[in-house]
Amino acid sequence: MTRSNTERLLKWLQDAYAMEQEANTMLTATAGRLEHYPQLKARIEQHVNETRDQSEQVKRCIEILDGSIPTIKGTMASVMASVHAAGNSMMSDEVVKSLGVSYAFEHVEIASYRALVIAAKEAGQTEIADICAAILDQEIAMAEWLIEHQEATVLAFLKRERTEGETAKH
Numbered sequence: 001m002t003r004s005n006t007e008r009l010l011k012w013l014q015d016a017y018a019m020e021q022e023a024n025t026m027l028t029a030t031a032g033r034l035e036h037y038p039q040l041k042a043r044i045e046q047h048v049n050e051t052r053d054q055s056e057q058v059k060r061c062i063e064i065l066d067g068s069i070p071t072i073k074g075t076m077a078s079v080m081a082s083v084h085a086a087g088n089s090m091m092s093d094e095v096v097k098s099l100g101v102s103y104a105f106e107h108v109e110i111a112s113y114r115a116l117v118i119a120a121k122e123a124g125q126t127e128i129a130d131i132c133a134a135i136l137d138q139e140i141a142m143a144e145w146l147i148e149h150q151e152a153t154v155l156a157f158l159k160r161e162r163t164e165g166e167t168a169k170h
Helices: 005-033 038-064 072-089 094-122 126-148 150-161
Strands: none
Touching (some): 005 038, 005 094, 005 126, 038 094, 038 126
């Protein structure tokens, strides 16, 4: 079966929409548990707001192509993100693991949005390419922030962990 560039673009946009639903669930759960890392919590909460906006922007792109908004895939992504978040919450080093998982997830999003920009341009959909490029910039900024703050977060965790009576995990 051959697929047109526009059909492939639509499929990838639907996947991106589901991915943003998963990111929203995962980030919201993580931010809700962070108590002792205010800078990380604030940045994650900021990215939750960006993620919600990104989801709406991707939805708009899907609508431009007269596509349907995924519901089951989005629901499954939300369930999987909740399971993942619950698993992380049981780890004694949750904040460090969550930071690593978030960094990796940002790179999945970066790769996805780069592909979307390329596909949108190839399909002649410049508005969609511009929207995806703007989202890509936000994902790159978040990944850079996470890696730039990893050392401080890990050191804060280690300090809290070795201090009697302090909770380090979140």
